[in-house]
Amino acid sequence: xxxxxxxxxxxxxEPDATAILYVDVxxxxxxxxxxxxxxxxxxxxxxxxxxxxxxxxxRGIPNMQRLQKACRDARIEVMYTVVENLTQDxxxxxxxxxITGFNVPKGSADAKVIAELSPAEDEIIIPKTSSxxxxxxxxxxxxxxxxxRYLIIVGVLTDPCxxxxxxxxxxxxxxxxxxxxxxxxxxxERHVTSLRNNRGYCRQVTTDVLVTEIQQLVTRV
Numbered sequence: 001x002x003x004x005x006x007x008x009x010x011x012x013x014e015p016d017a018t019a020i021l022y023v024d025v026x027x028x029x030x031x032x033x034x035x036x037x038x039x040x041x042x043x044x045x046x047x048x049x050x051x052x053x054x055x056x057x058x059r060g061i062p063n064m065q066r067l068q069k070a071c072r073d074a075r076i077e078v079m080y081t082v083v084e085n086l087t088q089d090x091x092x093x094x095x096x097x098x099i100t101g102f103n104v105p106k107g108s109a110d111a112k113v114i115a116e117l118s119p120a121e122d123e124i125i126i127p128k129t130s131s132x133x134x135x136x137x138x139x140x141x142x143x144x145x146x147x148x149r150y151l152i153i154v155g156v157l158t159d160p161c162x163x164x165x166x167x168x169x170x171x172x173x174x175x176x177x178x179x180x181x182x183x184x185x186x187x188x189e190r191h192v193t194s195l196r197n198n199r200g201y202c203r204q205v206t207t208d209v210l211v212t213e214i215q216q217l218v219t220r221v
Contacts, residue, residue, distance in 0.1 A: 006175060009175065009176075009201075009202060009203045010203050011175070011203070012213055012217065013076075013150040013152070013175075013177060013213070013214070013217070014149070014150055014217075015074045015075065015076050015214065015217055015218060016147070017147055017148060017149045017150055018071075018076050018077070018148065018149075018150040018151070018152065019076065019077035019078070019079050019143060019146060019148045019150075019151055019152070020067060020068070020071045020076060020077070020078055020079065020151075020152040020153075020154065021079050021080070021081065021133070021151060021152065021153050021154070021155075021165070022064065022068075022078075022079070022080040022081070022113070022117060022154055022155050023081055023133065023153065023154065023155030023156065023161050023162050023165055024081065024082060024083055024155055024156050024157070024161050025061075025064065025080070025082075025113055025114055025117050025155050025156060026082040026083065026104075026110065026111060026112060026113055026114060027109055027110050027111075027112050027114060028082075028083060028104050028110035028111065029083075029156065030056060030114045030156065031114065032045055032053065034110055035103075035104065035108075035110040036102075037049070048186075049186060051186060051187055051188070052156075052157075052184060052185065052186045055184045056156075056184050059181055059182075059184075060156070060181075060182065060183070060184040061114075061116050061117070063154075063179065063181050063182040063207040064117055064154055064155070064182050065116065065117065066207055066211055067152070067154060067179060067182055067207060067210065067211065068117060070210075070211045070214045070215060071152070071214065072120070073214075073215075073218070074214050074215075074217070074218045076152075076214070077124075077146055077148065078119070078120070078123045079123065079124045079125075079126065079139075080113050080117075080119055080123065080124070080125045080126070081125070081126045081127070081128050081133040081137070081139065081165075082104075082111050082112075082113060082125060082126075082127055082128070083097075083102060083104045083111070083127075083128060083129070084104045084105075084106060084108075084111035084127035084128070084129075085103065085104055085105055085106050085127075085129060086106060086127065086129070087105075087106060088105045088106060089105075090103040090104075090105065090129075092129060093129045094129050094130045094131075094135075094136065096130070096131070097129055097130070106127075111127065113125065124142065126138075126139050126142070131160050131161045131164040131165075132161070132164035132165050132167075132168045133161075133165050133168075134165060134168035134169065134172065135164075135168065140172055143174070148174070149173075149174060149175060150174065150175045150176075150177065151169050151174040151175070151176050151177070152176075152177045152178075152179065152210070153165055153166055153169065153176055153177075153178055153183075153202075154178070154179055154182040154183055155182075155183060155184075156183065156184050156185065157184070157185040157186065157190075158183040158184060158185035158190065158191045158194045158195065159185050159190045159191070159193070159194035160185075162178075162183050162194075163194050163197070163198050166178060166198050166201055166202050167198060167201055170201040170202060175203070176201065176202035176203065177202065177203045177204075177205060177210065178195070178198070178202050178203070178204050178205075179205060179206060179207045179209075179210050180195055180204050180205070180206060181206055181207050182207050183195075
């Protein structure tokens with residue numbers, strides 16, 4: 001049966017055809033002792049990344065946890081993508097990651113999702129070596145096999161990896177919802193500018209609104 005073409009991005013999800021994707025919420029960059037911060041003293045980490053860690057603690061992680069629970073309760077597919085090489089030496093990384101210096105060896109502690117959002121036993125984790133998960137993985141193939149048409153995207157950082165994934169997902173035909181307070185980057189200006197720039201691609205809501213929507217949709221079934 002042919003699915004009618006939506007005429008707006010501002011439509012509610014359908015739980016049976018939805019997945020939530022957590023982007024880069026991993027030890028490498030979300031813990032102060034992660035690999036991204038090796039060689040930096042506490043004062044430097046605080047001056048450069050204090051905003052990020054404060055936002056993660058106060059709103060990012062709590063809102064991502066609320067969404068994780070709501071989606072699990074609604075039997076919405078919960079998925080994760082993490083920066084992780086296919087090799088130990090990182091020879092498979094994108095040129096951009098090599099230049100930037102991002103190197104997360106296969107199977108390393110840095111590649112693990114943070115404990116606060118620990119995946120359930122059968123939830124899917126997809127390693128990537130590019131900003132957009134759609135560029136260096138088979139996630140589009142996996143999502144289509146799962147019957148996903150609606151994609152909720154959360155995580156870090158709002159402007160590079162989350163934003164890139166939003167745009168690619170939209171171009172591939174997914175209806176994307178972004179809970180704006182469940183994404184975090186390294187400054188308020190960067191966060192606000194990124195959301196403003198991708199507003200034409202996706203539906204933007206708060207975590208409160210989306211959690212309520214999910215709960216109400218499940219209750220009606």
